[in-house]
Amino acid sequence: MGTGYLTLETGEVFEGVLIGAENDSIGEVVFNTSMTGYQEIITDPSYAGQIITFCYPIIGNYGINAMDDESITPSLSGVIIGDLCEIPSHYQSIYKFSEKLKSAGVPGLAGVDTRLLVKTIRSHGTVNGVISANPDVKKVTTQGKKPLWVDQVSTKKTQFYKNNGPHIVLIDYGFKKSILTALLAENCAVTIVPYHTPYEKIKALNPDGVLFSNGPGDPMDLSRWFPEIKKISQNYPTLGICLGHQLIALAYGAKTEKLKFGHRGGNHPVKELLTGKVKITAQNHGYVVVDESIDCTTFDVTYRNVNDQSIEGLKHKVYPIQTVQFHPEAHPGPSDTAHILKEFVNEITSLGESLYAAK
Numbered sequence: 001m002g003t004g005y006l007t008l009e010t011g012e013v014f015e016g017v018l019i020g021a022e023n024d025s026i027g028e029v030v031f032n033t034s035m036t037g038y039q040e041i042i043t044d045p046s047y048a049g050q051i052i053t054f055c056y057p058i059i060g061n062y063g064i065n066a067m068d069d070e071s072i073t074p075s076l077s078g079v080i081i082g083d084l085c086e087i088p089s090h091y092q093s094i095y096k097f098s099e100k101l102k103s104a105g106v107p108g109l110a111g112v113d114t115r116l117l118v119k120t121i122r123s124h125g126t127v128n129g130v131i132s133a134n135p136d137v138k139k140v141t142t143q144g145k146k147p148l149w150v151d152q153v154s155t156k157k158t159q160f161y162k163n164n165g166p167h168i169v170l171i172d173y174g175f176k177k178s179i180l181t182a183l184l185a186e187n188c189a190v191t192i193v194p195y196h197t198p199y200e201k202i203k204a205l206n207p208d209g210v211l212f213s214n215g216p217g218d219p220m221d222l223s224r225w226f227p228e229i230k231k232i233s234q235n236y237p238t239l240g241i242c243l244g245h246q247l248i249a250l251a252y253g254a255k256t257e258k259l260k261f262g263h264r265g266g267n268h269p270v271k272e273l274l275t276g277k278v279k280i281t282a283q284n285h286g287y288v289v290v291d292e293s294i295d296c297t298t299f300d301v302t303y304r305n306v307n308d309q310s311i312e313g314l315k316h317k318v319y320p321i322q323t324v325q326f327h328p329e330a331h332p333g334p335s336d337t338a339h340i341l342k343e344f345v346n347e348i349t350s351l352g353e354s355l356y357a358a359k
């Protein structure tokens, strides 16, 4: 555990103690305001290519358990924390936080003034940075072509989960395990398919509904698949979560833009426009659908963020397509919107074949 640095492309250098894997790592430096749930956050594939700063000052105090990973292995680029607790206290803890990072090949920096770092990100907007034993700003260059992060985290093979309820195809852009868990809890049979699976292959699986998952990166990087995404959503009851929401909006001609520093945390209030109720949601996104780009004759806006009024949900006026920018599966975070996954499954069950019978 030697001295290490986070060097931002804007020139600021933050000193700390290196933890986890011993390699240098470059990434987009973002922050998450959740007070708990660090295990779920570091294993959420939507963070691929990013260095997460935890705003909560103590990380590692309840260790790492055998149940709460959101993916097989973390795919984020690094972690920045304030106080690292190396003596976890929880009956289910099997590893220390730093051991988890090391085994996953992810470097981290502890003992950092995370409050100052978050203020810096908030003033510049999201910036690239490098974690290294050497504070050299020249290292902060995005080398070569931007990787297609979704390609790195999406499944390579189709996976089947049998069950006696409706059959959902989960299009995997880097899905969180708790989305699968929520579907299985509703008795759904689930088939997980790679992100580039075309309509014809999905049709051959004969699903009752399709779920477009969360995932990393800029949704526009997936533009070549928009026509297939549109076709799939026009043929099956559809739910889009986070990246899935953005992709569906884009596939129907809307636009997305990058937020200054994103929404990442477990306390983001969204208003359900139909009822006026405010729900507290888990969020992790850097992009949003641009308001003026929505075709109001095609989509209704269903949810808006209470803090910045950004679009948090859409519903198609004709097809049974619903999308949400936040995470109804939460994990970590409040379960105020868990009903969205349940309602999706109920809607599929009640729609049956009727809606598409004419085809």
Ligand SMILES: NC(=O)CC[C@H](N)C(=O)O
Pocket: 046, 213, 214, 215, 216, 217, 218, 219, 241, 242, 243, 244, 284, 285, 286, 287, 288
């Ligand atoms: N959690 C997600 O699906 C994130 C979506 C997208 N990568 C964004 O940052 O906006």
